[in-house]
Amino acid sequence: MSQQTHKIWEKDRNHILHPYTHFENFDREGSVIYSRGDKHFIFDNDGKRYLDGIAGLWCVNIGHGNQEMADHIGRQAKELAYYNTFEDAVSPPTAELAAELARLAPGDLNHVFFGTGGSVANDSAIKLVHYYYNIIGKPEKKKILSRDLAYHGSTYLAHALTGISGTHSAFDLPKELIHYLSAPYPYRRRDGQSEEEFCDVLIAEMEEAIIKIKPQNIACYIAEPIMGAGGVIVPPKGYHRRTAELCKKYDILYIADEVVTAFGRLGNMISSKDTFEVQPDILILAKGISSGYVPLGATVFSDRIYDAISKAEKENPYFSHGFTYSGHALACAAGLKNIEILEKNRLCEKVRQLGPYFEKELASLQDHPLVGDVRGSHYMLALEYVKDKHTKEAFDPAINIGKRVYRHAKEKGLIIRPIAHLNILSPPLTYDKNAIDETVSILSESLDATLEDLTAEKLLS
Structure with missing residues (x-):
């Protein structure tokens, strides 16, 4: 974190009450500072680029930084x-x-x-x-x-x-x-x-x-x-x-x-x-x-x-x-x-064309040991994680499985939304085939990394 970014980080940590704050986590980690966007990419204040897999928060349908x-x-x-x-x-x-x-x-x-x-x-x-x-x-x-x-x-x-x-x-x-x-x-x-x-x-x-x-x-x-x-x-x-x-x-x-x-x-x-x-x-x-x-x-x-x-x-x-x-x-x-x-820009038509492909590619993760369900429609999708695929037993909330996968994905350049035992994807409608392929690849790697973490910590029976 650069000195300039750290100053902003401190001001945020000292003065802003964020929506849905988990106070213990926020006190320990603070916020990531995002300062620029371009189509379906978002950049943090130090210039690292991420695929924005959540369109800000289900919002940025036409993509970031639209000049028009x-x-x-x-x-x-x-x-x-x-x-x-x-x-x-x-x-x-x-x-x-x-x-x-x-x-x-x-x-x-x-x-x-x-x-x-x-x-x-x-x-x-x-x-x-x-x-x-x-x-x-x-x-x-x-x-x-x-x-x-x-x-x-x-x-x-x-x-x-x-x-x-x-x-x-x-x-x-x-x-x-x-x-x-x-x-x-x-x-x-x-x-x-x-x-x-x-x-x-x-x-x-x-x-x-x-x-x-x-x-x-x-x-x-x-x-x-x-x-x-x-x-x-x-x-x-x-x-x-x-x-x-x-x-x-x-x-x-x-x-x-x-x-x-x-x-x-x-x-x-x-x-x-x-x-x-x-x-x-x-x-x-x-x-x-x-x-x-x-x-x-x-x-x-x-x-x-x-x-x-x-x-x-x-x-x-x-x-x-x-x-x-x-x-x-x-x-x-x-x-x-x-x-x-x-x-x-016929973005609805684009979503109708690419949405089924997105669904199919994401469904390829269904066989991963952590994944219980892959669901959604078009550019509104989710992964649900389970401890036992046969019984659908949920993970202990304290494990925070969705946040673990999110952290690995963010490190690899993809922003997804963690909600307890879920990760949600709702990208800008500018998301193209390359973005979909990269998203699924990063998610696959992030699931493998999370499985390794849970195994090492003996959190899987």
Whole structure:
């Protein structure tokens, strides 16, 4: 570490509280300082180059250092960086982006509320749903169906929607509003159970929960098309369509959280309808909406909801929800340019072409002694590690198997995301065949190195 880098390292260590900090590790190791990016590469402050296997954090879909985007942001900042959008004000890029999102969104999702990220978009969605039901005279509809291992953010309400229970510790979240259904986790289904049978069980569980809670008390159901931070869990075929059918049957609004899956990661701009046969009532967008160049999120909702809430009442003439940075001009300009770049460079088509190759090459690691499951779709993939491949016994969390593999991969020039017994891959959509091949090669070497470490430390039976 150079002297300059060490100074930055110390300032960070002394003053920044990072998201999801493990305090003991951070106190011992501090941060890696990344200072530059180029397409699907990221460079640390001392110039070492890494393949960015996680697109920053599911975000940088058009790749790092895009000159066209940088120039566009600069022009917009000079022209108008910010003006509020409260009631009677708007900037051109804000209106243009709203229209573009309505064009891309399926069905009658023609209305947009802007925020600064996915957590805010999900909080806004729940507030909107409750407001809608209050307006139409169904104030008892308040409960929310979410899922174990779901990730919907970390603002107060979005954190409660998140079904990763380990993240809830010592936070007083409004979990009385939420009922968590089982995660649609095929790898962990009962022995001898087919995926079709597993899907039937999940749907039966959901309907039983609806009946028990009572449909008149349930406002909405929220789901990621593929669960992201919970483990890149791809549900059984037909699962999303059948959950949507239950929602329609029992008058429950369906929220599709596409913070990760939209804008090309699965090969489509929006995944719900094209990939999973679901027409949501509300669509949540963030991350890839601006490829992370400027923070931006959007809650996109139906004509049905807008028609109800837009009828002013004498005692309640205002929609009293919004933020200083809702519809931020610079962020929306970045969102518009991002969509243009994605479409012009045919990045969705590229992901559809290379995604199956990525899946196949990564699946070649399935035979490694540490690997229990390789799963995902296109540019959203994961490796799950097990102590015993036959029983699927998990590693002791204290071993931190995902972090061990991550460290070896980083040393060899690849950034992957460690989550307990998992490693996740979600690279920029600029990732080409060479990057895929290098990624799989480094992962193979890193798994071998990790196996050697565990054997030497006598941590394998």
